[in-house]
Amino acid sequence: MYAAEPHSCGKPKYYVLEMLPYPSGALHMGHVRNYSIGDALARHMWMRGYNVMHPMGWDAFGLPAENAALKNNTPPREWTLSNIAAMKRQFDRLGMGFDWATEVTTCFPDYYKWNQWFFLRMFEKDLAYRKKSKVNWCPECATVLANEQVIDGRCWRHEDTIVEQRDLVQWFLRITAYAQELLDGLDKLDGWPEKVRTMQRNWIGRSEGTEVDFGVENRSEKIRVFTTRVDTIFGATSVQLAPEHPLVKSLAEDDGGLREQVAKLLDEQKKAREAGDIGEIEKHGIPTGKFAINPYSGEMVPIWVANYVLSDYGTGAIMSVPGHDARDFEFAKKYAIPVRRVIAPSDPSAEEPELPYLSEDGVLVNSGEFNGLSCHDAQKRLQEVAASKNFGEATVTFRLKDWGVSRQRYWGTPIPMIHCERDGIVPVPYDQLPVLLPEKIEITQQGGSPLARVPDFVNVTCPKCKGPAKRETDTMDTFVDSSWYFYRYTDAKNAVAPFNSATVQYWFPIDQYIGGVEHAILHLIYSRFWTKVMRDLGMITNDEPVKRLFTQGMVIKDGAKMSKSKGNVVSPDDMVARYGADAARMYALFAAPPDRDLDWQEDGVAGVTRFLGRVWRLVTKYAPVCRSAVRGQSKTQDSGAVALRLLRKLHQTTAKITQDFEGRWHFNTCVAAIMELVNEIQGADAQLAAGEVPAPVMHELLQTLVLLLAPFAPYLAAELWEELGGEGAVLRQPWPKSDPELAKEDEIEIPVQINGKLVSVIRVPAGSDSKVMEAAALEEEKVKARIAGKTLAKVIVVPGRAVNLVVR
RNA sequence: GCGAAAGUGGCGGAAUUGGCAGACGCACCAGACUUAGGAUCUGGCGGGGAAACCCAUGAGGGUUCGAGUCCCUCCUUUCGCACCA
Numbered sequence: 001m002y003a004a005e006p007h008s009c010g011k012p013k014y015y016v017l018e019m020l021p022y023p024s025g026a027l028h029m030g031h032v033r034n035y036s037i038g039d040a041l042a043r044h045m046w047m048r049g050y051n052v053m054h055p056m057g058w059d060a061f062g063l064p065a066e067n068a069a070l071k072n073n074t075p076p077r078e079w080t081l082s083n084i085a086a087m088k089r090q091f092d093r094l095g096m097g098f099d100w101a102t103e104v105t106t107c108f109p110d111y112y113k114w115n116q117w118f119f120l121r122m123f124e125k126d127l128a129y130r131k132k133s134k135v136n137w138c139p140e141c142a143t144v145l146a147n148e149q150v151i152d153g154r155c156w157r158h159e160d161t162i163v164e165q166r167d168l169v170q171w172f173l174r175i176t177a178y179a180q181e182l183l184d185g186l187d188k189l190d191g192w193p194e195k196v197r198t199m200q201r202n203w204i205g206r207s208e209g210t211e212v213d214f215g216v217e218n219r220s221e222k223i224r225v226f227t228t229r230v231d232t233i234f235g236a237t238s239v240q241l242a243p244e245h246p247l248v249k250s251l252a253e254d255d256g257g258l259r260e261q262v263a264k265l266l267d268e269q270k271k272a273r274e275a276g277d278i279g280e281i282e283k284h285g286i287p288t289g290k291f292a293i294n295p296y297s298g299e300m301v302p303i304w305v306a307n308y309v310l311s312d313y314g315t316g317a318i319m320s321v322p323g324h325d326a327r328d329f330e331f332a333k334k335y336a337i338p339v340r341r342v343i344a345p346s347d348p349s350a351e352e353p354e355l356p357y358l359s360e361d362g363v364l365v366n367s368g369e370f371n372g373l374s375c376h377d378a379q380k381r382l383q384e385v386a387a388s389k390n391f392g393e394a395t396v397t398f399r400l401k402d403w404g405v406s407r408q409r410y411w412g413t414p415i416p417m418i419h420c421e422r423d424g425i426v427p428v429p430y431d432q433l434p435v436l437l438p439e440k441i442e443i444t445q446q447g448g449s450p451l452a453r454v455p456d457f458v459n460v461t462c463p464k465c466k467g468p469a470k471r472e473t474d475t476m477d478t479f480v481d482s483s484w485y486f487y488r489y490t491d492a493k494n495a496v497a498p499f500n501s502a503t504v505q506y507w508f509p510i511d512q513y514i515g516g517v518e519h520a521i522l523h524l525i526y527s528r529f530w531t532k533v534m535r536d537l538g539m540i541t542n543d544e545p546v547k548r549l550f551t552q553g554m555v556i557k558d559g560a561k562m563s564k565s566k567g568n569v570v571s572p573d574d575m576v577a578r579y580g581a582d583a584a585r586m587y588a589l590f591a592a593p594p595d596r597d598l599d600w601q602e603d604g605v606a607g608v609t610r611f612l613g614r615v616w617r618l619v620t621k622y623a624p625v626c627r628s629a630v631r632g633q634s635k636t637q638d639s640g641a642v643a644l645r646l647l648r649k650l651h652q653t654t655a656k657i658t659q660d661f662e663g664r665w666h667f668n669t670c671v672a673a674i675m676e677l678v679n680e681i682q683g684a685d686a687q688l689a690a691g692e693v694p695a696p697v698m699h700e701l702l703q704t705l706v707l708l709l710a711p712f713a714p715y716l717a718a719e720l721w722e723e724l725g726g727e728g729a730v731l732r733q734p735w736p737k738s739d740p741e742l743a744k745e746d747e748i749e750i751p752v753q754i755n756g757k758l759v760s761v762i763r764v765p766a767g768s769d770s771k772v773m774e775a776a777a778l779e780e781e782k783v784k785a786r787i788a789g790k791t792l793a794k795v796i797v798v799p800g801r802a803v804n805l806v807v808r
Numbered sequence: 809g810c811g812a813a814a815g816u817g818g819c820g821g822a823a824u825u826g827g828c829a830g831a832c833g834c835a836c837c838a839g840a841c842u843u844a845g846g847a848u849c850u851g852g853c854g855g856g857g858a859a860a861c862c863c864a865u866g867a868g869g870g871u872u873c874g875a876g877u878c879c880c881u882c883c884u885u886u887c888g889c890a891c892c893a
Contacts, residue, residue, distance in 0.1 A: 194812080195812065195813075195887085195888075198811075198812070198888075198889090199888060199889080202811090202888075202889055202890095203889090205889095205892065207892065207893085209893080225893080226892095226893065227893060228892090228893065229893085240893090272891095283891075306891095307891095308891045308893095309891085309893080310891080310892075310893090313892050313893075314892070314893060315893095317893095318893045319893085320893090321893095325893075326891095327891055327893080328893085330891095331891095397892080397893090399892065517887085517888095520888085521888095587833095590820090590821095590832080590833075591820060591821080591833085592820070592821070593821085596814085596821095597886085598820085599819085599820060599821095601819075601820065601834070603819095603833095603834050603835070604819095604820065604833065604834055606834085606846095607833055607834055608833080610833095610847095610848095611832095611833080613847095613848090614848090617848090659824085664824075666822095666824095668820090668821070668822085668832085668833095669821095669822065669823095669831080669832080671832080671833090672821090672822075672831065672832035672833075673831090673832080674832095675831095675832055675833075676831075676832065679832090682849095685849095749828075750827095750828090751827065751828040752828095753827080753828090753873080753874065755873075755874090756872090756873060756874040756875095757874090758827095758828055760828095761828060793873095794873065795873090796827095796873050796874080798827060798874095801827050802827040802828085802874080803827095804827080804873050804874060805873090806873050806874095
């Protein structure tokens with residue numbers, strides 16, 4: 001019933017997707033909200049006649065399975081699969097219309113085989129590589145984390161655990177190769193929230209500038225600095241090195257005192273990082289006693305080591321220009337380093353602004369042959385000089401780093417690589433994929449990957465030399481799994497390729513993706529990267545995976561995020577048991593607009609249950625009348641005022657909801673509109689009971705009501721559809737159309753203001769022109785009384801809206 | 809510190825473009841039905857006032873015939889970024 005149809009079905013396609021859950025064992029309210037939104041949209045689009053893909057799967061690898069294994073002595077696979085089964089039952093109880101035929105479970109070899117396949121392809125393209133590097137280590141996870149998984153110096157899963165820095169050899173994916181394209185692509189993603197695009201822009205962190213080599217007095221080394229303001233280089237009065245800069249190490253070799261002080265600086269830096277406030281660190285520095293040579297001026301400036309210079313941004317060294325940089329100014333004041341003006345206002349008669357002068361609006365002074373150039377021109381000119389004299393160049397620096405994907409854990413995709421003493425790193429041949437994750441192994445949280453202690457797994461034959469070799473024992477970051485899972489849905493059973501390209505081309509890009517904003521720079525940047533890689537491998541033609549992204553708000557309770565420690569967790573199962581799935585879903589849509597946080601109030605759910613009960617009683621009461629309606633019988637001919645009024649409300653409601661699905665997505669007001677409609681029908685109960693509304697009208701009223709309800713309360717809609725004698729499944733019915741003629745009011749209420757203050761309300765025929773409205777307003781008793789004896793200075797009439805009388 | 813979003817009854821929230829502030833729901837109050845009601849139905853429900861009316865959308869100013877909505881200043885909350893050179 002929920003399956004997508006073949007491409008040849010002739011219908012337009014619509015791919016609606018919600019982020020797949022981690023199989024923790026139970027859905028939470030955030031899930032209920034997320035999937036209620038997606039499911040309502042899928043059902044609506046289905047009824048609108050689209051070929052809808054609405055799949056679901058499981059992000060099934062990850063550390064919690066290992067923790068559970070340790071705790072309960074259950075193998076991760078078993079734990080994961082039983083969780084999936086339990087959560088699937090929850091989904092079914094909630095009535096979520098997923099197509100389970102295309103279910104994807106990332107911990108199954110038929111899926112992770114393709115992670116390995118992609119890894120090998122990336123290795124061939126030099127997009128996967130191994131290097132020793134400073135990496136983030138979470139002691140709690142006992143594994144490495146990607147930069148994106150470190151938040152304020154803490155682990156994204158353990159917010160109390162400080163991430164350590166370790167030097168390790170790790171596998172990386174070269175996401176930086178796409179940094180510029182990932183950035184440029186954001187401009188075109190106008191279906192994405194601006195917030196998410198901004199977050200990604202900040203994360204990518206593009207910065208244009210210049211790299212310049214400073215010489216070092218009496219040494220052959222150079223200090224390469226990165227600056228965005230090379231135009232201020234004549235104002236550089238010192239050079240500042242990061243404590244971990246290689247030159248610092250070499251200077252400290254024959255200077256024990258320096259070594260000690262640098263160690264202190266490093267320690268401060270580390271502590272600040274751990275406290276999550278590197279921005280607040282008190283600036284500290286040590287003069288090395290050595291001098292650097294400004295390549296433009298030949299000037300000698302002291303070399304310092306400073307705790308605020310980061311080794312992993314830019315070149316790990318900066319030129320310090322206190323006259324034109326706030327931070328350098330602060331530092332220079334503290335250590336009595338000279339401050340020099342090198343930028344003056346363009347207007348020579350203007351007063352010289354106080355230092356530090358940070359603006360780029362000005363001309364160079366005290367800058368030798370470059371005096372008089374504007375900042376902008378000077379930057380260009382200085383870059384040209386540096387390039388021609390071979391001591392520097394224009395560069396672009398990104399904050400984005402390559403994606404470290406090695407994890408020293410068991411429950412993940414094995415990295416398909418072999419270490420051979422003779423041949424080095426040898427990829428596993430494609431025909432030997434998948435590298436299966438061994439089962440029945442002992443899991444511990446210490447001493448590296450658990451896989452390293454499985455001899456059958458580790459010891460292999462080198463594919464090249466056939467000699468003994470060792471398998472890579474790290475597994476992949478689980479964000480690899482979720483970087484391309486939505487492509488697999490389109491062709492989930494494919495045994496010879498990750499997917500069929502033509503099928504993907506039909507379905508992609510995803511028309512609507514729905515999930516939490518917490519993945520704004522994790523999953524959502526990785527999957528954009530993966531899409532670009534697959535495109536460059538010739539597998540797909542789209543540049544971006546997702547056309548429209550929607551980030552729903554959080555579900556909170558009593559003003560706080562639901563959490564076990566706060567004891568304010570509401571269980572979906574409990575809600576379904578007590579109020580029903582329809583009520584729980586509908587409340588999740590009704591209580592707040594989808595993009596805002598939602599405060600879960602149980603009384604509110606009870607209210608929705610009451611409402612659904614009213615609908616049930618109303619529809620079943622008049623179902624016999626509806627069933628007696630003769631097909632094709634005229635609806636409006638012999639209808640009285642009540643019938644026409646109800647039909648009008650019905651068609652207005654239909655128009656409102658239809659319009660909302662097309663973009664605004666204020667489902668809270670859609671539910672409210674349905675409630676209003678029901679209130680109006682119910683308010684006419686006496687007339688209905690007296691038979692004043694003809695059967696064909698009752699038929700249209702109630703059938704349409706049920707259809708409007710179908711995306712929001714699927715169970716009730718299905719049952720009532722049957723009650724009304726409707727044929728086929730509700731989801732197979734065409735979405736109701738609003739007839740503008742029937743929806744039109746014939747008389748409208750117009751507020752009448754005097755000097756902008758509301759005085760009265762008049763009723764005029766719809767479409768009345770200004771003259772008619774003005775006349776009617778002036779005729780109104782209250783208005784008459786108010787303007788008696790005064791001068792009518794001006795009359796403002798907004799047709800169909802308002803009348804305002806300006807009197808003196 | 810920088811950037812973004814938000815601030816409306818006792819509560820969640822309505823108010824496409826400036827045009828009746830408080831839709832819809834919750835809670836509460838009153839009534840009906842009832843042996844009973846945590847069921848159902850009907851009505852009320854921003855504040856002041858007997859009423860006519862007046863006041864009210866975080867605070868203060870402005871634009872306008874008219875401002876919850878647009879502009880300026882400030883306050884508060886949430887989120888993101890933060891020695892990024």
